[in-house]
Amino acid sequence: xxxxxxxxxxxxxxxxxxxxxxxxxxxxxxxxxxxxxxxxxxxxxxxxxxxxxxxxxxxxxxxxxxxxxxxxxxxxxxxxxxxxxxxxxxxxxxxxxxxxxxxxxxxxxxxxxxxxxxxxxxxxxxxxxxxxxxxxxxxxxxxxxxxxxxxxxxxxxxxxxxxxxxxxxxxxxxxxxxxxxxxxxxxxxxxxxxxxxxxxxxxxx
Numbered sequence: 001x002x003x004x005x006x007x008x009x010x011x012x013x014x015x016x017x018x019x020x021x022x023x024x025x026x027x028x029x030x031x032x033x034x035x036x037x038x039x040x041x042x043x044x045x046x047x048x049x050x051x052x053x054x055x056x057x058x059x060x061x062x063x064x065x066x067x068x069x070x071x072x073x074x075x076x077x078x079x080x081x082x083x084x085x086x087x088x089x090x091x092x093x094x095x096x097x098x099x100x101x102x103x104x105x106x107x108x109x110x111x112x113x114x115x116x117x118x119x120x121x122x123x124x125x126x127x128x129x130x131x132x133x134x135x136x137x138x139x140x141x142x143x144x145x146x147x148x149x150x151x152x153x154x155x156x157x158x159x160x161x162x163x164x165x166x167x168x169x170x171x172x173x174x175x176x177x178x179x180x181x182x183x184x185x186x187x188x189x190x191x192x193x194x195x196x197x198x199x200x201x202x203x204x205x
Contacts (some may be wrong), residue, residue: 032068040176048083056107068162093138
């Protein structure tokens, strides 16, 4: 049985519950750009023709703060491309470094040939606003709907709007990782605080 959203998953402070194993809390949409601005490797889930699938994605970018708009490139050769184009919805799940081996392997096989959720031991969780599932093992999950396909034919670029975001506040490992494009990755490290300089920069611009 797939865990469902709990009855308390509405408004601020909502959470995802299910068989006592899922602990996700509502995450403000205004904070979504903070999650993707650093460009972490993410997982993109879809649900098409009664089947969920997941792919690894590194080509994405933030395009607006709130509502959060996200541009992402999904190759037409990918199994997820058709599902995303047909259903016009997905989930962007943000894994942490302890899942890096699984994330790489997910990117090296096709959903046409294998049930990736089963093969890689991922727990699918019913989302609130889309049919694509959340991934319980990921730190953040962003439910998305396709709002613009004008660049799909030429560039395979979908414009998504984040409509619901979830955070697992009790997850101990919180470091995301970033692809260099050659099979090597950079793991999040020390955070440098330049907030005061950013405020001055915004005022100048």
